[in-house]
Amino acid sequence: MTLSIDMQSDAGAIHTLVSFGDLPDELLLHVLSFLDIPELLSLSRTSHHLKHLSSDPLLHRLRLKYSHARVNQLLPRRPPLHVLQPPTSTIYLTRTHLAARRLQWSLVSIRLNRSISRRPKLSTLIAANILPKECCKYDRRSGEIVWGNGIAGALVERKRQVEREKIKEGLKVWLERKAYQIGLRKESEGRVGIMLWRFSRKMRISDSPHNLPDWCERPKKDRVSGLKRFWEGMGSGRSSNT
Template identity: 60%
Template sequence: MTALSLGSLPNELILQILYYLDIPELLALSRTSRSLRFLAFDPHLHVLRLKYSLSSLAHLLPLRPSLQTLQPPTSNIYLSRTRLAARRLHWALVCIRLSRSLQRRPKLSTLVAANILPKECCRVDRRSGDFVWGGGGLVERKRQLERERLKEGLRVWLERKAREIRARRKDSNAGVGVLVWKFSRKMKVSGPSERRETAEWERRPKREKVGGLKRFWEGLGSTGLASG
């Protein structure tokens, strides 16, 4: 049994399928082959689609929301010309207030003198001699602190490695007597613990003794059961 493809179907059936597609889908389908392009641009298909749109539009228009529900303050979907003009006027007033507030703000030199703003955030202008905003000062100060912290860590690590290398060289340059002394010291440290383990092992009961006790108690139990 061979599988059916879209091209093997009759044109009437393909038009019935294309009837349920939207315009963007029909355009995408028309780019696949010549036959589908011819069917996608068929006038009869679009006449049927137009009739269906008119019938569905007549059914959906009574269900649309009223204009009052789309306007502010309920919703901002529909804005009238009066609302748009009021918004533009409000934005203009906000800009005017902001510009006036910016003019009344204190200077950077006043903020720096009052310790409100750190000096690292500002730089001195060469022409006017006044403080101007320079936000890169904080970033540069942070980078400088990170570099100093990294240098300090490397210095500590190098000092520790140098001490280890000096200790190794000192041990390698030492004579045989020093090495023997260190080895004997290690043996003295580990000697008592080893002797303690040996004494504990000797105090443990022997295997033959344990086996004899086991047989004794098993025999005693069997005689007790027999007498009972």
């Protein structure tokens, strides 16, 4: 390790490079006195000379002297004891505080055990749509629903979304197939209708009375009145016999 030192002389400024190990021991001890113990240990592994200086008693006396002066400056500024104790802080805990904390934990444990004993069953939560049924499984031995190797709660909604998408795709395919079948049926019915229309046009009978055959002639008025009287007589004869 080298240090760059600028020296001023009568001839002018002189720029020289000095190694860290070439410095006097007094200066090195003064520099090492500002280091902590872990830093001194790391520095002692670099060379034998620095290792010897790191274990020098004079160095540690200087460190203790500086530490004592630093502590005397910080002690008046330390916070009071009531600030470090509960409920303000938990830095300083007495035996009373520890006993109170253990008692509080015991009370919380008792309350949790009572609440767990009164909690509803999984089947009740599933029936109320609070818990998805995909997260549980049916136990054949006990006959109840228990926690099992189901789907995680965060993935249930994703699974349902995928199932809805599958149903939509299936309905879409079915509707397209149905529409295609209806189109084919309409096309075939249209062709049959055209054929029937053409056939009826060829075989259509004229509406004029001169072209009607004998069996298509309209009955005369006297014939209709005679048939009417005949059926009326038949009806009156049946009523008199009864």
